[in-house]
Amino acid sequence: MISHEDIKNLVGEWSLREDIIEKDYVIGWILWGIGSDPDVGPRWAFKGGTCIKKCYIETYRFSEDLDFTVLPGGPIKLKEISSILDRILKRVAEESGIDFSLALTKIKQREFPLSVEARIYYRGPRNTPTPASIKLDLTALEKVVCPSVLCKIAHPYPDKLPNPGRVRCYTFEEVFAEKIRAMGERSRPRDLYDIINLFRRGALRSQPKYIRSILIKKCKTKGVSVPNYKLIKDSPYHNELRSEWENMLGHQLQVLPPLEQFWEELSHLFDWLEGTYVPKILASLPIQREEDTTWVPPSTIYNWELRIPIESIRFAAINHLCIELEYRKKGHDACNYLIEPYSLRRTKKNNLVLHAIITGTQEHRTFRVDWIE
Structure with a gap:
């Protein structure tokens, strides 16, 4: 299990509360437990906002629930679910060190539509006296239109999920x-x-x-x-x-x-x-000669291990927000810029560079990330 100090470091980089980061961490491990379980791994299909964030793209919305559709033949009865969750959480605890023993998992079943809701309690890296919880929803009657797919679970933390680290999902x-x-x-x-x-x-x-x-x-x-x-x-x-x-x-x-x-x-x-509207596609900024064209930024949130809050900059870009930047070139005085972040790239010398538009003048500028203050 990662340390409380690891979470504190991510608070500054991701601009989020400790409890939100801890919950995202625990969710990643629970998804690993579900995806690697022989009974439910092939028969539960992950969906919803948490699926988008953990398996497809970064939305920067830290969703808190786990939603699955039980595929035909998959376990949905109360006794089955209770036994399976106990087994999964035990495996996760052994691999990660997360404590699920402070309170019993609460499970209730609804007959129509046929579904199960479970509340999983945990104590994570913050070691709080009162356990936090994650809600797991299972439904058996929803029609899955497209064949489900296996997706890699995003886990941007110092420990690594054991291979294969995948979970079955709805298609994007x-x-x-x-x-x-x-x-x-x-x-x-x-x-x-x-x-x-x-x-x-x-x-x-x-x-x-x-x-x-x-x-x-x-x-x-x-x-x-x-x-x-x-x-x-x-x-x-x-x-x-x-x-x-x-x-x-x-x-x-x-x-x-x-x-x-x-x-x-x-x-x-x-x-x-x-079919009556064609979205405007933003023009791509020219590739600079010194840039590495083979590199692309991670599709989900990432622990850059830098003092610069890169994920806050990426968040602003996705949500069409402007940010104020203090920038100091080597050997120069610091300058302040109000920018709209546009593109994050890497040079052939492994320097991260941010392409941005200066608010007001609409001038295209490039900033070396390690010179941002």
């Missing part, structure tokens, strides 16, 4: 479609944040027809209408979405972006699904 496209369906039904702040975050990513923008076809199938099996902008705008949950934006997301993000920034893009998302 189905996770997106499922999030859009959830937004249509519940209009929760986390669903709006996630779908706009995914909409902004180039990896999915070329597939509106495919994602819409998955969405239609998922809505049909649920017996709900295919969501659109008007449906969500007129939703009885709309006022709650606005009032709960800060309360539900504030503790999960480094800085809470304004709600309107996300709401304004929602109509574009649905027009894109309908």
